[in-house]
Amino acid sequence: MLRPVVTAALLLTASAYAHFTVQYPETVGEFNDDEESDAPCGGYSPSLDNIETVDFHVGGDAIATKSTHPQTNWLYRITTDDIAKNNWTQIYSIVQQSGPGDYCSEAVTLPSEYIGQKAILSIVGSGIDGLLYQCSALLFVNGTADTPSACVNGSSITASYVDDSTLSSMVSSSIVSDADSSDSSETPASSTTSTPSETPNSAPSMHTFAMGGLGALMTTGAMVLAGFAFMI
Ligand SMILES: *[C@@H]1O[C@H](CO)[C@@H](O)[C@H](O)[C@H]1NC(C)=O
Ligand SMILES: *[C@@H]1O[C@H](CO)[C@@H](O)[C@H](O)[C@H]1NC(C)=O
Numbered sequence: 001m002l003r004p005v006v007t008a009a010l011l012l013t014a015s016a017y018a019h020f021t022v023q024y025p026e027t028v029g030e031f032n033d034d035e036e037s038d039a040p041c042g043g044y045s046p047s048l049d050n051i052e053t054v055d056f057h058v059g060g061d062a063i064a065t066k067s068t069h070p071q072t073n074w075l076y077r078i079t080t081d082d083i084a085k086n087n088w089t090q091i092y093s094i095v096q097q098s099g100p101g102d103y104c105s106e107a108v109t110l111p112s113e114y115i116g117q118k119a120i121l122s123i124v125g126s127g128i129d130g131l132l133y134q135c136s137a138l139l140f141v142n143g144t145a146d147t148p149s150a151c152v153n154g155s156s157i158t159a160s161y162v163d164d165s166t167l168s169s170m171v172s173s174s175i176v177s178d179a180d181s182s183d184s185s186e187t188p189a190s191s192t193t194s195t196p197s198e199t200p201n202s203a204p205s206m207h208t209f210a211m212g213g214l215g216a217l218m219t220t221g222a223m224v225l226a227g228f229a230f231m232i
């Protein structure tokens with residue numbers, strides 16, 4: 001009777017250690033924290049030929065992530081290339097998230113030429129653990145999406161548009177619209193003048209493991225108690 005409870009607790013513990021996860025759109029491939037640094041999808045090699053896609057609205061759709069790191073720079077890039085190895089196009093200004101937690105860009109738009117095309121979306125997070133990757137397989141559709149419930153900003157995060165020469169060197173083109181960065185004094189990342197930036201890898205690793213671990217521990221405790229209550 002306790003077994004399902006213990007299993008659930010173990011799963012919770014595992015997810016509490018993730019570098020970052022994508023809440024929306026649904027990702028492809030099984031999530032593997034240890035392989036999250038493998039480009040372009042975090043240990044998974046998608047093929048657009050036979051992949052199940054999710055709809056993404058060119059008039060505006062959301063990209064929602066949850067990070068355990070104190071700071072992350074986010075790059076969203078797509079390719080219609082079958083093996084998703086190259087020819088990446090940047091689709092949104094690079095965002096710097098400060099503070100761990102949920103971050104959501106709620107109105108990512110694309111030119112209407114993309115309607116009907118399939119693409120791999122590669123979400124790249126740059127932070128204390130270097131470059132990390134997750135992918136979604138998209139089918140571009142007309143219209144504007146209703147904001148999904150997973151699209152939220154954590155109450156303790158702040159976000160702003162930044163230049164990041166490491167991330168902007170990882171695309172061969174950019175279709176960032178002016179509107180994306182209109183409230184930013186920074187030039188869009190597609191600019192060719194690259195400013196030297198601190199390498200993310202040089203900082204000592206300091207995950208929010210302690211907090212995540214404690215949270216998981218407390219959750220485990222609560223679940224075991226709940227399990228007991230159920231058995232009594
Ligand atoms: C690269 O991507 C662009 C934009 O999707 C596309 O127009 C172009 O044909 C692609 N180039 C190659 C070599 O696949
Ligand atoms: C997208 O939808 C709009 C509004 O319904 C319509 O005017 C437009 O022709 C559509 N575009 C395509 C490419 O289907």
Ligand SMILES: *[C@@H]1O[C@H](CO)[C@@H](O)[C@H](O)[C@H]1NC(C)=O
Nearest residue numbers: 104105106151152153159160
């Ligand atoms: C999250 O914050 C960013 C930056 O301030 C903002 O552009 C975005 O719309 C916010 N997302 C939500 C879901 O409110």
Ligand SMILES: [Cu+2]
Nearest residue numbers: 018019129207
């Ligand atoms: Cu990490």
